[in-house]
Amino acid sequence: MITEPTFDSVRLTTPRLVLREIEESDTGSLRSYWSDPEVTRYMPNGVVSEKGIRDLVQRALAGRGSKPRRYFRFAVTLKESGALVGDCVCRVTDPESREDLARIIGQAYIGYFLSKASWGKGYATEVGRALLSFGFEQLKLLRIWAWCDTENSASVRVLEKLGLRREAHFRKSVMVQGNWHDCFVYGILRDEWDVAAEV
Numbered sequence: 737m738i739t740e741p742t743f744d745s746v747r748l749t750t751p752r753l754v755l756r757e758i759e760e761s762d763t764g765s766l767r768s769y770w771s772d773p774e775v776t777r778y779m780p781n782g783v784v785s786e787k788g789i790r791d792l793v794q795r796a797l798a799g800r801g802s803k804p805r806r807y808f809r810f811a812v813t814l815k816e817s818g819a820l821v822g823d824c825v826c827r828v829t830d831p832e833s834r835e836d837l838a839r840i841i842g843q844a845y846i847g848y849f850l851s852k853a854s855w856g857k858g859y860a861t862e863v864g865r866a867l868l869s870f871g872f873e874q875l876k877l878l879r880i881w882a883w884c885d886t887e888n889s890a891s892v893r894v895l896e897k898l899g900l901r902r903e904a905h906f907r908k909s910v911m912v913q914g915n916w917h918d919c920f921v922y923g924i925l926r927d928e929w930d931v932a933a934e935v
């Protein structure tokens with residue numbers, strides 16, 4: 737059974753990071769890496785416009801205010817300095833929505849996006865662990881999934897380090913900046929997470 741989350745304000749901590757709710761004042765920090773072509777290399781729409789950043793922030797705020805709450809977009813900040821180094825998302829599928837194709841793939845989707853200066857430090861793996869723990873332990877989900885471009889090797893590696901299983905390879909399924917790309921779908925079930933968490 738899918739729970740109906742009603743979380744007003746969420747704050748998740750990892751050894752080095754704090755994942756907190758996005759505020760309007762984060763717009764500038766978000767812009768600094770969402771406008772970087774290297775960060776958005778595997779994103780369907782590429783670099784995000786000024787309006788796109790404002791929409792992202794508004795969607796985060798609207799998600800926070802909605803009940804039941806299904807959309808969680810967090811700022812990824814350094815515990816020590818508070819600096820914003822990325823953002824991440826957990827979107828719970830609306831089981832009633834016939835239009836939501838994600839309903840077929842699983843209960844909740846996760847994703848993470850970091851500024852280039854923060855790559856290669858293990859942060860995405862910490863973010864992913866925090867999102868899985870939040871999804872399974874607080875939202876009581878049974879299944880969480882993620883997708884990535886098959887060429888996005890760093891993201892593939894993160895998902896595999898997190899214990900997600902590659903469940904599908906969809907060929908030429910995502911339009912990435914004008915070209916059809918292959919994508920992988922990864923998934924993990926709650927009992928698999930429990931096992932992974934104990935290791």
Ligand SMILES: CC(C)(COP(=O)(O)OP(=O)(O)OC[C@H]1O[C@@H](n2cnc3c(N)ncnc32)[C@H](O)[C@@H]1OP(=O)(O)O)[C@@H](O)C(=O)NCCC(=O)NCCS
Pocket residue numbers: 774775776778847848849850851854855856857858859860861862883884885888889890891893894
């Ligand atoms: C994907 C991304 C989140 C990874 O963040 P990160 O903090 O560098 O990830 P981590 O340090 O936790 O782990 C990365 C792993 O990938 C490996 N890796 C990095 N680049 C790689 C490459 N080109 N090929 C193979 N492995 C690679 C690293 O060595 C590390 O594995 P290891 O711990 O076994 O050494 C980051 O690159 C990013 O934000 N990219 C842009 C946005 C994006 O693509 N998000 C994912 C959407 S699906």
